[in-house]
Amino acid sequence: MNATEKKMSAMILLFEDDRATGAESLCVRKLPAADTGGKFEICGICDGIEPAVFAAIKALLDAGRKVEAWDACLQYVWDNTKAVVGWIGSAEHPGIEFFLRDHYFNSGSRNTGRILQRALCNDGFPVDVDGVVGAGSRKALADRLARGGDLLFLDHLRKEREAFYRSCKQFPIFGKGWLNRSQKAFDFARMLSA
Structure with a gap:
């Protein structure tokens, strides 16, 4: 991904979770009860809609590999909207x-x-x-x-x-x-x- 592509993807992630400004602030969040995407999400990547992607990114976060998790989120947004x-x-x-x-x-x-x-x-x-x-x-x-x-x-x-x-x-x-x-x-x- 080039710089503009990363900037676009990062902005979409920020819109999904206004507290996710980069790798250090990335985390799993509980979805509101009325949300139909599942129970948990990482910047709009929900366990009920994209379970495999969610699980892979969560595993990176659980292992303390936040930069890799952030990069995976950026790439997922870009690929998902291509x-x-x-x-x-x-x-x-x-x-x-x-x-x-x-x-x-x-x-x-x-x-x-x-x-x-x-x-x-x-x-x-x-x-x-x-x-x-x-x-x-x-x-x-x-x-x-x-x-x-x-x-x-x-x-x-x-x-x-x-x-x-x-x-x-x-x-x-x-x-x-x-x-x-x-x-x-x-x-x-x-x-x-x-």
Whole structure:
């Protein structure tokens, strides 16, 4: 991973656990009862969703190998969200890439595909909103990105992400945190796009 990739991954980890600022602060945390990811997590890597990855990173932490555990977390975030680069087709739009990667890590492929497709539709590039970023969505995204104006498109993505969160049944429990994360991701993405 290069420095920018590590910075993006580290920011996603920080959004998952605002106390995890690096290797020394990395630890296992108990998930809230309403969280469906399992019982424990390490920066969003949950024992109920990614049990093997969680166990491997926990073993590194238990052995006192915190730097290796941190590096494993960074790499996992990067690998887990790599589909986004395939959607965009290049690394030339780091702000958009980051914003989509963060939502992908937090909410999965289909939900991220839907916010992307809705943002494209709202920006004059009609596509099917099915969550599957296939050839039609990729072509529309390439056409949109070729037009320029990444900051404007980021704003469309932010609005669609917030609308998605508001539509979730757990919004009354987690909504404030989700909206806060979306804003922080948007701010960081704007910085990358500047």
